[in-house]
Amino acid sequence: MVRSWVEYWNREEAMEGNAWIRQSEFIARRIREEFSFTDTDALLDLGCGRGHVVAALAPFLREAHGADTSVHCIAEAGKRYARIPNLFFHHLDPESYPEIDRLPPRGLNFIFCISVLQYYKSIGEVRTLIARAKKIAAPGCRLLFADLLIDYNIYKDVAGVLLGGMTAGIFLARLREIFSGKHNLYARIRSENPVLTMRWKDLEDICAAEGARLRRIRRNLTGNLFRGHALVELP
């Protein structure tokens, strides 16, 4: 019996399959085009899943970290990418996930959160995340919140996921997911645990309160056409 988003993503079969790997390749490629990394940079990928995106970025960084509430994902990522010497994985406590300063990394230049904030319980948790990020950030650290359900319309979102699947080369794989039992479970969990939607104004208010600058990235970073991507520049 699965009762929460954390439990849903913690199932052994979550994020299995080629569609996730292909989408991760697309995301990593778009991110590398959007950001110029140097070998002095340290990055944390929060909600890294099976670690495909952070593993693709690690060779361009001094240090790369992935963290996730799913023990299965972290174990699998650790095994699969054990040969990358500057890549480290951490389990994130499901009871205190926005308190990311509990994790070991320090002096971070980038914190990425890709397709994750929709599984937070409230916008207040997003503010906690930004406040805690300041404690482990190097000056000028940038937080990327990608794939946000922002100014959300469910019909537009489904269309964007399907159409975007073509851009990312995973259209058929996505259709198969939608018509599979996997999607039924997702829909059931979603009816019992709503996803977090937000407005740009919510993020603007949080950034103003935390002394950060908010920038909107209009490029399709994730293959989901109508999702929002926010770049939060910490002081």
Ligand SMILES: C[S@@+](CC[C@H](N)C(=O)[O-])C[C@H]1O[C@@H](n2cnc3c(N)ncnc32)[C@H](O)[C@@H]1O
């Ligand atoms: C849709 S997947 C995205 C994975 C990866 N970021 C990507 O883009 O391929 C969502 C991930 O977020 C993780 N997750 C869910 N709730 C979380 C939370 N509150 N804090 C951190 N990670 C969470 C899940 O375990 C899962 O790995």
